[in-house]
Structure formats: C-alpha cells, structure tokens
Amino acid sequence: MVAVEKPTKQPQNKHISAPWTDPKAEPYIRIENVTKKFGEFVAVNNVSLNVYRGELFSLLGGSGCGKTTLLRMLAGFESPTAGKIFIDGVDMAGIPPYDRPTNMMFQSYALFPHMTVEQNVSFGLKQDKYPEPEIRQRVAHMLEMVQLTPFSKRKPHQLSGGQRQRVALARSLVKQPKLLLLDEPLGALDKKLREATQFELMNIQDRLGITFIVVTHDQEEAMTLSTRIGVMNAGQIVQTGTPQEIYEYPQNKFVADFIGSVNLFEGHIVEDEQDHVLIRSDEAGGDIYIDHGISSAPGARVWVAIRPEKIQLTKQAVNERHNCLSGIVKGIAYMGNLSIYLVQLDSGKQIKVTMQNQVRASEFMIDWDDRVTVTWHANSPVALLS
Amino acid sequence: MTNRLSWFIIFWLVAVFAFLYAPIISVIVYSFNSSKLVTVWAGWSLKWYGELAKDRQIIDAAVLSLEIAAISATLATILGTIAGYVLVRFPKFLGRTAFSGMVSAPLVMPEVITGLSMLLLFISMEQAIGWPQGRGLTTVIIAHTTFTLSYVAVVMRSRFLVLDLSLEEAAQDLGARPLKVFFVITLPIVAPAIVSGWLLGFTISLDDLVITSFTNGPGTSTLPMVVFSKVRLGLDPKINALATIIIAIVSIGVIIAIAHMRRVERQRQRDEQMAIRAIAAKA
Numbered sequence: 001m002v003a004v005e006k007p008t009k010q011p012q013n014k015h016i017s018a019p020w021t022d023p024k025a026e027p028y029i030r031i032e033n034v035t036k037k038f039g040e041f042v043a044v045n046n047v048s049l050n051v052y053r054g055e056l057f058s059l060l061g062g063s064g065c066g067k068t069t070l071l072r073m074l075a076g077f078e079s080p081t082a083g084k085i086f087i088d089g090v091d092m093a094g095i096p097p098y099d100r101p102t103n104m105m106f107q108s109y110a111l112f113p114h115m116t117v118e119q120n121v122s123f124g125l126k127q128d129k130y131p132e133p134e135i136r137q138r139v140a141h142m143l144e145m146v147q148l149t150p151f152s153k154r155k156p157h158q159l160s161g162g163q164r165q166r167v168a169l170a171r172s173l174v175k176q177p178k179l180l181l182l183d184e185p186l187g188a189l190d191k192k193l194r195e196a197t198q199f200e201l202m203n204i205q206d207r208l209g210i211t212f213i214v215v216t217h218d219q220e221e222a223m224t225l226s227t228r229i230g231v232m233n234a235g236q237i238v239q240t241g242t243p244q245e246i247y248e249y250p251q252n253k254f255v256a257d258f259i260g261s262v263n264l265f266e267g268h269i270v271e272d273e274q275d276h277v278l279i280r281s282d283e284a285g286g287d288i289y290i291d292h293g294i295s296s297a298p299g300a301r302v303w304v305a306i307r308p309e310k311i312q313l314t315k316q317a318v319n320e321r322h323n324c325l326s327g328i329v330k331g332i333a334y335m336g337n338l339s340i341y342l343v344q345l346d347s348g349k350q351i352k353v354t355m356q357n358q359v360r361a362s363e364f365m366i367d368w369d370d371r372v373t374v375t376w377h378a379n380s381p382v383a384l385l386s
Numbered sequence: 387m388t389n390r391l392s393w394f395i396i397f398w399l400v401a402v403f404a405f406l407y408a409p410i411i412s413v414i415v416y417s418f419n420s421s422k423l424v425t426v427w428a429g430w431s432l433k434w435y436g437e438l439a440k441d442r443q444i445i446d447a448a449v450l451s452l453e454i455a456a457i458s459a460t461l462a463t464i465l466g467t468i469a470g471y472v473l474v475r476f477p478k479f480l481g482r483t484a485f486s487g488m489v490s491a492p493l494v495m496p497e498v499i500t501g502l503s504m505l506l507l508f509i510s511m512e513q514a515i516g517w518p519q520g521r522g523l524t525t526v527i528i529a530h531t532t533f534t535l536s537y538v539a540v541v542m543r544s545r546f547l548v549l550d551l552s553l554e555e556a557a558q559d560l561g562a563r564p565l566k567v568f569f570v571i572t573l574p575i576v577a578p579a580i581v582s583g584w585l586l587g588f589t590i591s592l593d594d595l596v597i598t599s600f601t602n603g604p605g606t607s608t609l610p611m612v613v614f615s616k617v618r619l620g621l622d623p624k625i626n627a628l629a630t631i632i633i634a635i636v637s638i639g640v641i642i643a644i645a646h647m648r649r650v651e652r653q654r655q656r657d658e659q660m661a662i663r664a665i666a667a668k669a
Contacts, residue, residue: 097558110556114574127561158657
C-alpha cells in the first residue's frame with residue numbers, strides 16, 4: 001500500500017460530508033462478498049462495497065468488467081451466487097424487482113413505445129395504486145422538472161434522444177426510490193447534450209437527496225458526477241475513492257492507466273525513508289525522487305506513474321540529480337488550449353507530456369526533433385507496487 | 387448505364403407481370419362472360435354473379451369456411467403466441483429442444499401426412515374416449531388450429547426475439563408483477579405481429595383443401611372442397627364470379643392497408659421533423 005498523506009478533500013456534492021471517512025457512519029447500501037457466476041464465467045467476484053445515503057456513486061470499468069451485473073443484482077434482475085445485499089438495512093435476498101425500493105434507468109431507456117410521455121411516467125405510481133389526483137400532480141411536477149411538460153402527450157418515437165433520456169429519468173425518479181440505479185445514463189447522447197445533462201443530473205440528485213449508483217465506462221462522466229468512484233476490472237473493485245483520490249493517488253497500474261493517461265516507469269527502490277523515496281529506473285534512464293515515503297523493502301520492484309500534465313519540457317539544460325531526463329521531441333499534437341508532446345527519452349522509452357499553450361508563439365517554442373529536458377516536481381509521481 | 391429503360395428491360399417487365407397476373411385477369415374477364423361455356427366468349431354479362439347468389443351450396447360453404455378460419459385462427463393465435471413467448475423468454479426447460487422442433491414440424495410436414503395422421507388420431511380418440519364423435523366441424527377446427535399454430539408461433543417467435551427485454555424489466559422495476567407486465571406491456575407492443583399472425587392463420591385455413599378432406603365429415607364441405615368438386619365435373623362460370631369477388635375483397639384490403647401504412651409513416655416523419663425543429667429552436 002502507498003502510505004501517502006492525503007489532503008482533506010472538498011467533496012463535489014455539498015450535501016455530502018464524506019461519510020465514508022467516518023467509521024461510525026451507517027452505510028445505506030451494503031454489498032457483502034457478492035459473487036455472480038454465469039455457468040463457469042465469474043462476472044462479479046467477491047465484491048464488497050458500502051454506499052452512503054445521498055451519494056452519487058459510480059461503478060467505472062470497461063465492457064465485461066461486471067459493473068452492469070452488479071447493478072442488475074441491486075435491481076433484482078439477477079440474484080447473487082454468493083454474498084448478500086442490504087438496502088437501508090433490509091436483506092434483498094429473494095425480493096423480486098417489483099418489491100424493491102429501487103428504480104432503474106436503463107441504458108436503452110426502455111420507454112414503453114405504446115404509451116405517451118405522461119403514461120410512461122405515471123406507470124410506476126399506478127402500479128402502487130396511488131389516488132388519481134396525486135398521480136396527476138406528481139407526474140406534472142416531475143415533467144416540469146425535466147422540462148417536458150409541452151411534450152406530455154407525445155409518444156417516445158416523437159421525441160429526440162435527449163428528450164427520451166429525460167423521460168426515462170423522470171419515470172425512474174417519480175416513485176422517489178431509496179436507490180436510483182443508472183445504466184450508462186448519458187451513453188447515447190452527443191457531447192454537448194451530455195455535459196448539460198451531467199449537471200442536470202447532479203442538480204436533481206442534490207435537490208431530491210436520492211442515493212444514485214451509476215454504471216459507466218466513461219471516466220470523464222464518472223469524474224464529473226460522482227461523490228465516489230469504484231473502479232472495476234475483471235469482476236472486482238480494484239479501487240474505491242473520490243475522483244481526486246482515484247486520479248491523483250491510483251493504487252495500482254490498472255487504475256493509473258485506466259483513468260486519464262499516464263507514463264509508467266518500472267524500477268526498484270534504492271532508498272526508502274520517512275520523508276522520501278528514491279527509485280532507480282533503467283526504463284526512464286535516471287533516478288526518480290518522490291517526496292513521501294512508501295513502506296516497502298529496499299530493492300523491491302515498483303512502477304512509477306506520472307501524469308502527462310505534471311511534466312515540464314524545456315529546451316534549456318537543467319542540472320538536477322533526480323527527476324530530470326533528456327530526450328527528443330518525436331511528435332506534437334496541437335489541441336488549441338494545450339499541446340501533447342511525444343518525447344523519446346535517451347533510454348528509448350517514449351513518454352507523453354501535455355503543456356498549456358500559454359503564449360501564441362515564441363523563440364522558446366518547442367518544435368519537432370528538438371532536444372528537450374524533461375522535469376517534474378518531487379510530489380508529482382506516484383509509486384505503485386502492483 | 388443509362389437511366390432510360392431499355393427495350394430489353396421493358397420486355398422482361400411485361401413478360402414477368404404477364405406470367406404473374408394474366409391468369410387472374412382472364413378469370414376476372416371470363417366471369418363477365420355471358421356464355422355457359424367457360425372457354426367461349428359471348429359478350430359481357432353479370433349473369434353468373436346472379437347465379438352465384440342463388441347457389442346455396444357455395445354460399446353455405448363460403449360461410450362455413452369463414453367460420454372455421456376465424457375460429458381456428460383465433461385459437462392458433464392464442465396458442466402460437468404463448469408458444470413463441472415461451473421459446474424466446476424461457477431459454478431452459480425440460481424438453482425445450484423437442485418442443486421447439488415439434489412446434490415447427492407441421493411447417494415441413496407434407497399435408498397428406500398431417501391430414502392422415504389427424505384422421506387416425508380422431509378415429510382412435512373416438513374409440514378410446516368417445517370424443518370427438520365422428521368427423522365434422524370440431525375435427526376440422528382442431529386440425530386447422532394444429533397446423534396454423536405453427537405459422538403463428540414462427541411469426542410471434544421472431545417478434546419476441548427482437549423485443550427489447552429491458553421493456554419488460556423496466557415495467558417490473560416500476561412495480562408491475564410478471565403477469566401484468568405481459569398483458570399491459572408485452573402484448574400491446576407485439577399487437578401488430580399478433581394481427582398479422584391471425585391473418586396468416588386465417589388465410590391458410592381458408593385455403594386448405596388436403597387436411598380438410600381428411601378430417602371433415604358429411605355436411606361440412608368447405609369452400610375449397612366445393613370449388614374443387616365442381617371443377618372436376620366441368621368448369622362452371624360461377625366459380626369465375628366467386629374468384630373475382632374474392633380477388634376484389636383481397637385487393638381492397640391490401641390497398642387500405644398500404645394507404646394506412648403510408649399515412650402512419652408520413653405522420654411519423656412529420657413528428658420527427660417537429661422534434662428536430664424543436665431542438666434546433668432551443669439551441
């Protein structure tokens with residue numbers, strides 16, 4: 001484990017005062033050692049997870065990592081092969097989907113094509129036999145919130161993608177479930193609409209205080225929306241943490257590589273002190289100095305992860321013993337606000353560096369085939385043991 | 387390549403359409419023939435339509451055929467829909483492979499075999515349990531239901547295959563029990579397929595000659611049987627008139643269906659345009 005001193009973080013959602021850091025806090029959803037097998041295939045492998053009231057928790061992972069299966073087990077469409085799921089203290093074993101205090105927003109939206117928007121949204125309330133005036137009032141309120149009142153008499157095929165998505169959201173929210181499950185909620189939307197909807201989702205979640213669990217393969221979506229993220233790989237949760245923790249302090253190579261882009265150097269520990277660690281890496285062709293200790297045996301094999309935006313390039317020579325390498329610029333991708341530089345180090349390893357384009361053009365501008373010095377601050381790298 | 391139709395293409399177009407429709411057109415034309423001989427033209431007349439209206443045998447047979455077709459198509463639609471649903475939604479149960487094969491077997495079975503085995507079944511059933519008594523309406527309806535069921539099951543199975551499972555899951559998720567989901571969500575969505583399944587069953591039953599011949603009894607001659615027996619005794623111009631009426635009914639039905647589909651399609655396009663404009667206006 002990396003023993004880093006984590007700065008206290010400001011949670012993105014202002015209602016949440018980081019209950020996961022409080023050992024006495026009672027989790028709202030408890031997943032205990034849940035395993036799901038389909039025949040020989042293990043879709044979810046011994047997952048344990050606590051989610052707290054009012055959280056917006058994202059399950060993030062590539063396709064086939066088990067995130068959707070986990071969500072479907074919460075909704076009741078699949079039952080765990082082993083392990084238990086508790087929602088608000090109630091064991092969910094044997095409770096069918098129609099008796100669970102959860103609602104789900106499906107990836108395909110699953111709007112009933114033969115019903116109008118209004119009928120779609122009121123469907124859930126009608127199943128619970130609410131009085132007619134209350135149904136009408138709640139549906140009207142919900143449609144107003146998602147700005148679909150003028151479309152209430154339309155059928156789903158008469159709506160655009162974004163409108164359908166809002167109908168699906170309204171339909172799953174109108175029963176005010178204890179837990180709302182969202183399967184790739186923004187998957188089918190274009191980029192502009194996605195961004196708008198992301199903030200809309202956060203807003204709604206903030207106002208209603210419903211606990212959300214979101215499944216997504218889109219790390220940007222997970223980063224913007226979530227109070228916390230669970231990164232999944234091959235049926236297991238490999239790291240749980242706030243977006244900042246996941247990005248800045250990945251616990252293993254998979255998370256470092258999956259979230260954002262990263263440069264990885266293999267090396268071994270030369271010095272491991274209370275206040276620093278020195279790693280020698282042949283792959284990097286130099287020594288890497290990190291300004292915090294990691295509790296590990298000297299000589300152990302480690303990987304050093306450095307984000308491209310935490311590296312600086314300069315054409316001037318720099319005289320430092322550590323965290324200073326030299327190389328040649330092999331490629332530049334100009335993105336407007338920033339540029340991505342592909343640098344071939346003297347060791348032969350290629351790394352990615354991103355730098356802000358702060359000035360329009362200057363004599364210091366780095367060009368193709370320039371010889372450059374690569375440097376970074378001692379608190380930028382993270383040492384990973386696995 | 388030119389965009390203009392070459393003479394060669396026009397020739398083939400005419401030839402193929404003539405091959406397909408010349409017999410039908412000749413039936414229609416000769417139904418207005420005043421001659422008693424089918425093959426000799428003797429001027430226009432509506433005589434045979436009047437004769438047809440007076441022919442109790444043909445009218446009764448037509449009514450009976452419609453009755454049998456409606457009842458067996460309805461029964462076959464109910465059973466075929468259930469069979470199709472079970473085959474798609476329940477991937478594992480004891481005897482599924484056998485069931486799947488047996489549901490579609492009548493499709494490939496020669497009608498003679500189906501008819502003969504139905505006949506043998508009815509005879510041995512009558513000996514064993516005393517039902518059905520003799521051959522007649524009941525046995526014909528059972529036989530028609532049995533083999534039209536396969537067609538309906540095939541249609542419904544392919545419809546259920548493309549039906550998004552998450553629709554039913556969403557309904558359950560919102561609190562509807564499985565049986566209610568089936569009636570409130572699944573059935574209304576697949577209703578068009580049910581209608582086409584019923585129509586298919588109705589048409590096939592109305593048309594059937596072989597299986598009916600094996601399973602009917604005295605007094606239950608269907609329209610195809612009456613027509614067939616009449617034609618064997620020499621061509622009767624009344625049959626031409628009957629054929630023309632049937633062709634007219636079918637054509638009108640098809641035209642109405644096409645017009646309706648066009649209207650729905652145009653409405654859908656208008657709605658889509660409206661949705662797109664609404665977004666554009668907002669942006």
